[in-house]
Amino acid sequence: KAGVTQTPRYLIKTRGQQVTLSCSPISGHRSVSWYQQTPGQGLQFLFEYFSETQRNKGNFPGRFSGRQFSNSRSEMNVSTLELGDSALYLCASSHATGLIGGANVLTFGAGSRLTVL
Amino acid sequence: SQQGEEDPQALSIQEGENATMNCSYKTSINNLQWYRQNSGRGLVHLILIRSNEREKHSGRLRVTLDTSKKSSSLLITASRAADTASYFCATDANSNYQLIWGAGTKLIIKP
Numbered sequence: 001k002a003g004v005t006q007t008p009r010y011l012i013k014t015r016g017q018q019v020t021l022s023c024s025p026i027s028g029h030r031s032v033s034w035y036q037q038t039p040g041q042g043l044q045f046l047f048e049y050f051s052e053t054q055r056n057k058g059n060f061p062g063r064f065s066g067r068q069f070s071n072s073r074s075e076m077n078v079s080t081l082e083l084g085d086s087a088l089y090l091c092a093s094s095h096a097t098g099l100i101g102g103a104n105v106l107t108f109g110a111g112s113r114l115t116v117l
Numbered sequence: 118s119q120q121g122e123e124d125p126q127a128l129s130i131q132e133g134e135n136a137t138m139n140c141s142y143k144t145s146i147n148n149l150q151w152y153r154q155n156s157g158r159g160l161v162h163l164i165l166i167r168s169n170e171r172e173k174h175s176g177r178l179r180v181t182l183d184t185s186k187k188s189s190s191l192l193i194t195a196s197r198a199a200d201t202a203s204y205f206c207a208t209d210a211n212s213n214y215q216l217i218w219g220a221g222t223k224l225i226i227k228p
Contacts, residue, residue: 004159042218042220043218045215045216045218048215056215088157103147103148103150103165103167103209105150105162105165106160107162108152108159108160109159110158111158111159113157
């Protein structure tokens with residue numbers, strides 16, 4: 001089956017602009033999580049969506065937002081970009097229903113690398 | 118927030134040697150997972166160990182879990198150049214499906 005697809009893979013923006021990243025999860029997976037990864041801060045949880053509802057949220061400012069569509073595809077948006085937003089943004093999908101032994105095993109996409117100039 | 122802490126932060130060994138990485142966590146957990154990340158790519162799930170298990174094997178991987186010490190170790194035997202990657206542990210501590218991640222161990226296998 002197809003993996004998690006993230007688009008675009010690379011993008012360059014300037015400060016003040018906004019960006020939208022897209023994630024298509026594995027077919028049948030209803031949970032989509034987003035992470036920001038930087039060399040200095042490691043893997044930071046942004047938010048998780050399940051059945052179109054935000055179920056968990058990390059400690060990021062309101063400039064970071066997301067949504068999930070009825071087909072489980074998800075987008076995240078960052079407005080008013082800052083230099084510090086340069087990072088690899090990772091999307092991961094899972095069943096996350098507790099039905100598979102209660103374990104939340106994530107399948108990650110290859111990431112979207114954002115550079116803010 | 119980061120619950121897991123891996124050590125060492127970086128590890129460099131010769132091909133063929135065994136590599137051991139450790140992960141410590143702070144709260145009680147339901148399970149612990151290990152993931153691998155090749156440079157600049159997404160993470161790949163390696164193995165999951167539940168809180169009632171003490172050891173688990175998968176190919177050249179061996180994971181142990183000591184809930185009394187709140188720690189886990191990942192052993193990669195007979196390392197290969199392709200094992201060069203960063204390795205992360207993630208704990209599932211409650212019922213809200215949110216994983217808590219460690220900072221990762223960067224493993225370099227020298228040919």
